[in-house]
Amino acid sequence: MSTTPVKPDTGRVLPKEPLRAAIVVGAATVLLYLVELIDVILPADLDLNGIVPRTLGGLDGIVWMPFLHGGWPHLLSNTLPFVVLGFLVFANGFGQWIAVTATIWIVGGVGVWLTGASGSVHVGASGVIFGWMLFLLVRGVFNRSFRQLAVAVVLLAYWGTMLFGVLPGDPGISWQGHLFGALGGVLAAWMVSVANRQAGKAAPAVPS
Structure with a gap:
């Protein structure tokens, strides 16, 4: 009898x-539209609750920023x-989706609060x-996965130009x-790869 370690499908x-x-991504999308609809119907100016850099009152905008949009x-x-x-980030389940999204949300929000233009x-x-x-x-680089690298190539071919959005340009765009x-996404990928390696080392063996 031999044993084979059970490793996560990274x-x-x-x-x-x-x-x-x-369902999860669809519900999140519907929520974004409901918030925008409420913002249009009610004279509440919800957009003012976004991140206002380096102000105590604008710090909670880190929570609200992804829900708010400047119009339809x-x-x-x-x-x-x-x-x-x-949907694609959901590849390894809800728990990882939450962890990745939360990392991006926090890193992105704090970065904006620290470096955004005053006012x-x-x-x-x-x-x-x-x-x-x-x-x-x-x-795919961290996981050394050909399949994930192939998906990355497709995403680059379709949405690659969006990456120029990390550069200063239109003052009306954050x-x-x-x-x-983006930096939060890289950090999340690294953290997931570390967690996967640790899980692989600790995986129980099963008889074969």
Whole structure:
């Protein structure tokens, strides 16, 4: 009798539970549209609750920024990458999706709060989107997965130009959110690869 260590499937490219992934990402997308609808219907100026750099009152905008958008065109432009990338990040389950998204959310938000222009208000889910994009682009390198690298090539071919958004340009676009969201995605990919290696070493052996 021999034993074979059970290792996590670190090279997955599609969710193990596609229906659950679709429901979670779909619900998150619907929530974004509901918030924008409420912002339009009510004279509440919800967009003012985004991140206001280096102000105590604007610190809670780190929580609210991804839910808020500067109008329907802004939200519509974010919808397709939000749905597609969010679904792909679900490859290794809900727990990892939450961990990756939270890392991107926090790193991106804190980065904006620290470096954004004084007096500006930052809103939008694009920071999370950039983080998901970079996570998907670099995870194959950390995991040494050909399948994930192949997906990265496809994403680069389709959405590669969006990466220029991490550079300063239009003053009406939060390049800081893009940049620090992307850095959060790289950090999340590295953290996941470390966790996977540790899980592989600690995996129990099963008889074969």
